[in-house]
Amino acid sequence: MVSGAERAxxxxxxxxxxxxxxxxxxxxxxxxxxxxxxxxxxxTLSVLSLEPALVAFALKADSGLLPHxxxxxxxxxxxxxxxxxxxxxxxxxxxxxxxxxxxxxxxHSLPRIDDGVAWxxxxxxxxIVLGDHTLVTARVEHGETSRLTPxxxxxxxFHSPNPIASAx
Numbered sequence: 001m002v003s004g005a006e007r008a009x010x011x012x013x014x015x016x017x018x019x020x021x022x023x024x025x026x027x028x029x030x031x032x033x034x035x036x037x038x039x040x041x042x043x044t045l046s047v048l049s050l051e052p053a054l055v056a057f058a059l060k061a062d063s064g065l066l067p068h069x070x071x072x073x074x075x076x077x078x079x080x081x082x083x084x085x086x087x088x089x090x091x092x093x094x095x096x097x098x099x100x101x102x103x104x105x106x107x108h109s110l111p112r113i114d115d116g117v118a119w120x121x122x123x124x125x126x127x128i129v130l131g132d133h134t135l136v137t138a139r140v141e142h143g144e145t146s147r148l149t150p151x152x153x154x155x156x157x158f159h160s161p162n163p164i165a166s167a168x
Contacts (some may be wrong), residue, residue: 023154027083028091030076030104030111037099037115039110040065041092044133045077053140055122064094067123069136076110077138079118081148084090085158087113088151102105106144117150118143149166 010018015032024043031038040063048054055077059066069075078090091098103114108121122138152159 020156021154023152023159026080026088026151026153026158027057027071028080028087028113029059029065029114030078031065031068031073032106032110038065038068039078039091039098039111039113041088043161045079048137054125054137055120055140056137058135058140059130061132061134062086063134066134068126069125071126073124074108074110074141075122075124075138076108076112077120077122078113078116079120080113080151081115081117081146082151082160084113084115085152087152088158100146114145115148116146117148 025045026041026043027045028041030041033143040059042057042059044058046056048056054080057077059069087102090096091101099111104111105114106112107119109161110121112119122140123141125137127134127136149160149162152161
């Protein structure tokens with residue numbers, strides 16, 4: 001079977017290499033559901049609109065968080081800071097208690113990871129299946145920022161923005 005990437009003229013390994021050269025912010029999406037807390041690392045956070053205030057992120061089709069993110073659901077978006085790669089890796093790892101070794105608090109009834117660059121409380125607007133991911137759009141209801149430097153993902157590793165600029 002030929003994949004969509006190969007039909008486009010790029011074999012999947014070449015496409016992965018190409019996409020690895022596009023730097024992205026690193027965020028953890030969190031929710032509270034009953035007595036449980038859930039979270040997952042994403043590298044696809046985008047600002048969609050100012051009026052209304054909308055953001056989007058994508059989750060893999062097999063993400064354990066996806067079944068909980070229905071329309072109207074509140075979620076937290078934790079944009080990680082430089083030095084929080086351990087948090088990013090923890091929330092990207094399945095079958096562990098991701099909150100156990102993470103400093104966090106509850107805000108707006110959502111888990112908020114401490115010491116991030118930004119934190120947003122959002123409400124899911126829509127879910128759109130696109131390829132092997134689901135794009136989730138969400139309306140921003142609250143947000144806060146810090147003066148910390150963001151954590152970036154680039155060339156399959158975590159970086160501070162300053163080393164990226166000097167490596168180009």
